[in-house]
Amino acid sequence: MVTLGVRRWETLRHSVQGVGKRQNQDWHDCQGSGSGTDPLVLAVADGHGSAVHARSALGARFAVDRFLVLASAFGRAAHDCHEPGRLTRLMTYARDDFPRALVHEWRQEALGHWDRNRPVVEEAAREPRPEEKLVLYGTTLIGAVLTPWLFVAWQIGDGDLAVVEHDGTLTRPLAPAEEDLGDETESLCGREAWRSMRMHWAPVFEQARAPRLVVLSTDGLSKSFASADGYAEFVLGLAGRLAEEGGTGVRESLPAWLAQASRYSGDDTTLTAAVRHPEAPPEASGPAAAPPPAEASAPAPAADTSAPPDPRTAAGPTGGDVDMERKTET
Amino acid sequence: MANRPVHFIWLLDCSFSMQGEKIAKLNYAIREAVPEMRSVAHDNPAAQLLLRTVTFSTTAQWLHQTPVPVDDFTWQDVQVDGMTNLGEALHLVARELQTPPMPQRALKPVLALVSDGVPTDDWKAGLKAVDATPWGRKAVRVAIAIGADADRGVLQEFLGNPELQPLDANSPKQLAAAIRWASTAAVKAASQPVAGDGSGVSPVKQPYAPPVLDDDDDDDVW
Numbered sequence: 001m002v003t004l005g006v007r008r009w010e011t012l013r014h015s016v017q018g019v020g021k022r023q024n025q026d027w028h029d030c031q032g033s034g035s036g037t038d039p040l041v042l043a044v045a046d047g048h049g050s051a052v053h054a055r056s057a058l059g060a061r062f063a064v065d066r067f068l069v070l071a072s073a074f075g076r077a078a079h080d081c082h083e084p085g086r087l088t089r090l091m092t093y094a095r096d097d098f099p100r101a102l103v104h105e106w107r108q109e110a111l112g113h114w115d116r117n118r119p120v121v122e123e124a125a126r127e128p129r130p131e132e133k134l135v136l137y138g139t140t141l142i143g144a145v146l147t148p149w150l151f152v153a154w155q156i157g158d159g160d161l162a163v164v165e166h167d168g169t170l171t172r173p174l175a176p177a178e179e180d181l182g183d184e185t186e187s188l189c190g191r192e193a194w195r196s197m198r199m200h201w202a203p204v205f206e207q208a209r210a211p212r213l214v215v216l217s218t219d220g221l222s223k224s225f226a227s228a229d230g231y232a233e234f235v236l237g238l239a240g241r242l243a244e245e246g247g248t249g250v251r252e253s254l255p256a257w258l259a260q261a262s263r264y265s266g267d268d269t270t271l272t273a274a275v276r277h278p279e280a281p282p283e284a285s286g287p288a289a290a291p292p293p294a295e296a297s298a299p300a301p302a303a304d305t306s307a308p309p310d311p312r313t314a315a316g317p318t319g320g321d322v323d324m325e326r327k328t329e330t
Numbered sequence: 331m332a333n334r335p336v337h338f339i340w341l342l343d344c345s346f347s348m349q350g351e352k353i354a355k356l357n358y359a360i361r362e363a364v365p366e367m368r369s370v371a372h373d374n375p376a377a378q379l380l381l382r383t384v385t386f387s388t389t390a391q392w393l394h395q396t397p398v399p400v401d402d403f404t405w406q407d408v409q410v411d412g413m414t415n416l417g418e419a420l421h422l423v424a425r426e427l428q429t430p431p432m433p434q435r436a437l438k439p440v441l442a443l444v445s446d447g448v449p450t451d452d453w454k455a456g457l458k459a460v461d462a463t464p465w466g467r468k469a470v471r472v473a474i475a476i477g478a479d480a481d482r483g484v485l486q487e488f489l490g491n492p493e494l495q496p497l498d499a500n501s502p503k504q505l506a507a508a509i510r511w512a513s514t515a516a517v518k519a520a521s522q523p524v525a526g527d528g529s530g531v532s533p534v535k536q537p538y539a540p541p542v543l544d545d546d547d548d549d550d551v552w
Contacts (some may be wrong), residue, residue, distance in 0.1 A: 019376055048522055136525055181429070182438050182468045185521035226332035226435060264331040266376025266517075 001199040008034035009146065010247045011042070013256050013272035016258045018220060018265070025049040026218050027060040029068055032075070034146050034274070039075025042272045043067045043143035046218040048157055048187065049268070052135060055113070059137030062109040063188055069144040070102055074152070075145040081203075082149070091201050094152050099194035102141075102154070106188050110137040131191055133231075138189035142174070142216045146274060149235075151211060153200040156193060157185040159199065160222045162235040164213035170232050173200040179228065185219075213239045220269030224261035242275045333378045336437045336516045337397060338367065339423055342382040343445035344478070345414035349518035352476045356444050356501045359474060363509035364403055370513040371400045377437055377517035382426075388412030397435040416449035416484070420456025427463040439465055440516045442472040442509070444489050444499070447481025457488060472512045474499050 017108035025047030027278050034040035036144065045063040047056025081087050107130070114133045122251065140157025155174040163171045186196040204210045215235050222231040234257075241250050262269040340355060360383075371379040380397035384390055392485055423441065426432065432439070441460070450465070460466035473496040474484035485496035497508050 020374060050522070052522075076340060135523075151485070179434050181434060181464050184468070184522055184524045190523055223435065224331045226433070230331065261331060262376075263331050265377060266333075266374065 008148070008277055009040050009274045010277060011040070011272065011274050012247055012251050012254060013042075013270075014254045014258055015268065015270035016255065016262045018262050018268045020266065021049065021268060023057055024268045025057040025060055026220070026268040027057070028216075028270045028272045030066050030272050030274070031068055032072060034148070036079045036148055037076060039078070039277055040146040040274055041068050041071045041075065041143070042146075042214070042216055042274055043071075043141065044216045044218055044270050044272055045139045045141045046157070046220075046268065046270070048072055048138040048140075048185075051223045052212055053138040053189075055110075055136040056138050058113060059106075059139040060141075062113070062137065063106050063139050063141040064110060064143075066105040067102060067130060067141060070098065070105065071143055071145040071152075074098060075147045075150070078147050078150045087203060090150070094154075094201060095199050099154065099156075099197035100197070103188060103194045103197075107134060110134055110189075113137075131189075131270060134189040138187045140185055140218070141188060144214055144216060144274075145210075146214065147204075148207070148210075149204050149213070151200075151202040151204060153214075153216075154197055155200075156197045157187055158183075158219040160215070160217050160219070160231065162213075162215040162217075162232070163211045163320075164215075164235065164239040166209045168212070168239075170236055173202075174198045175228075183219075213242065213273060215271065215273040217271040218267070220265045221258065221261050221271060223267060224264035224269070226274065227237035238273070239275075247275060292293055331406065333376055334435055334437050335380050335397070335433065336513075337426075337432065337439040338379060338400075338513065338516070339439065339441050340381070340383050341416070341419050341423065341424070341441065341443045341445070342383060342385045342393075342408060343414060343416070343443075344385045344387045344408050344410050345412060345450075346387075347412055347446055347448060349474065352446055353408065353410050355476055357405070359444060359499050359505050360405050362506050364400070364405060366506045366510040367400050367509045367513045370510055370517060374514075374517040379513060379517060382420045384422055386415050388415060390419035390422050392422065413450040414445075414448055414518045415451045416443075416445065417451040417453035417456035419454065420460050424456070424459035424463055424466060427460065427465040427469070429464065430466050436465070438468050438470050438516045440470045440472065440512050441466075442474065442489075442512065443485065444474040444476060445485065446476045446479065447484040449484060453484065454487075461490070470512050470516045472508060473497065474505065474508075490493050 011030050013028050013030060014029055015024060015026050026044065028044040030040065032038045032040040043064040045060035047053060047060040049056050055158060078090055081090055111130060111133060130137065140159055142155045142159045142161055144151070144153035144161065154165040155161060158180065160172060161174045163173060165171060187193065190196060215238065225231045258269045258271060340360065346355065348356065367379060379400040381400055381403045382395065382397055383393040385393050388411065427439065471489050473489050475482055475485055475496040476499050482496050489496065497505060499505055
């Protein structure tokens with residue numbers, strides 16, 4: 001786990017391998033401070049992980065790596081978004097061009113890897129088509145970029161982006177209208193995958209209205225809950241604990257929480273999050289450099305967090321011990 | 331937090347045409363399959379394997395309507411009686427595959443049909459009802475043909491996939507392996523690209539050829 005000491009945002013991230021899985025096919029990374037010249041970029045990816053997608057762990061890594069490069073460049077380009085018409089052009093790029101660029105770069109990286117690491121086959125065997133090669137690397141991706149004036153996120157496939165807004169409300173801006181049944185997902189390995197990429201566009205016109213917490217997680221976390229409400233409670237509990245204890249305490253507990261989730265979902269489980277520093281300074285050259293909010297005190301915890309986390313019981317972020325009995329849903 | 335359930339539903343033909351050796355084979359098949367299913371469940375503790383059975387003859391009825399955890403499942407031999415109302419049984423199952431009562435957060439259900447075929451009611455309407463439910467479309471399906479004279483066309487249509495073949499109940503080992511495969515395919519948690527995503531690559535079919543018995547690597551999910 002890596003921590004970036006930043007003024008604007010503090011980050012935390014961790015990943016655990018699913019019980020019984022041969023290897024962890026998730027990948028995650030984050031970089032930057034969140035300033036205008038050094039945007040904060042976060043991403044998680046979940047390789048499909050089966051014999052058909054034998055190189056999906058690499059596919060997930062390629063996706064995260066390419067996203068970080070492209071999204072950092074995009075964030076830096078947004079530095080002058082206060083110029084007339086600039087914001088609209090940036091939004092058009094983010095919606096239409098960024099997904100194409102990302103998918104193109106991921107495909108190039110995966111196909112390049114395939115060329116350098118060809119499977120051993122009979123000499124007369126037909127060369128697979130690019131789409132067939134890419135299936136080996138199939139993965140989902142969620143990524144976000146945060147600058148003082150802009151919060152943009154993209155997602156293809158399953159997993160979750162959760163945002164605790166400035167007023168403490170939870171939103172899941174990229175969640176599908178209706179939850180998919182089972183484990184089918186959109187994928188970067190699909191033809192015209194950019195068409196399946198969803199985007200969340202949220203300019204920040206006032207510093208005080210920036211998100212408090214942004215959480216990206218693979219589906220191993222949300223699928224460990226019996227319903228979407230459980231996942232929402234987890235995120236709100238996480239926000240509460242971060243407000244109470246700061247990143248250090250939560251960072252110590254996070255591996256145990258994710259390990260517990262993985263035991264229920266049976267899947268690799270990865271989370272990366274950015275929590276806004278309550279006293280983040282305004283950006284001097286921003287379009288709406290508001291003074292630090294008067295109400296920038298810690299949000300009220302979403303649940304009773306008076307009990308300290310107990311790693312032995314792997315209590316969830318809401319502070320209560322998790323019922324370890326297997327529940328039967330019918 | 332909660333483990334996601336896997337609903338495994340047996341559809342068992344108890345019509346007169348199953349009299350004698352056939353119904354004995356059916357009862358034997360279930361008895362042989364249950365230990366395999368327990369083994370799969372123990373290997374995959376993140377999933378809850380829950381069993382139900384529907385029997386169909388002149389009427390279709392639930393033998394176990396409440397899902398039973400595989401560890402608690404016990405088998406009492408069934409007897410033959412009357413016609414072959416497969417359609418009615420499929421309608422019963424279709425009702426259970428709606429959400430609710432099926433939870434949204436579940437793994438793929440398994441539908442296992444054990445029959446000698448030759449239904450006597452409008453079974454295609456029942457199959458349409460199953461296919462009309464989201465979970466019915468996603469279900470892992472297994473068809474076990476009882477007897478050399480079994481009407482395999484019906485079983486093939488139930489499978490809904492030309493790459494899958496009905497199994498013969500003649501080989502207990504092969505049968506056990508097939509049930510193990512179906513259970514494993516369902517309990518493994520792994521996101522897969524949606525079928526027909528335009529990639530030009532055929533959606534991944536359930537890799538069913540009669541299972542390789544000595545291959546301990548029968549799980550296709552990493």
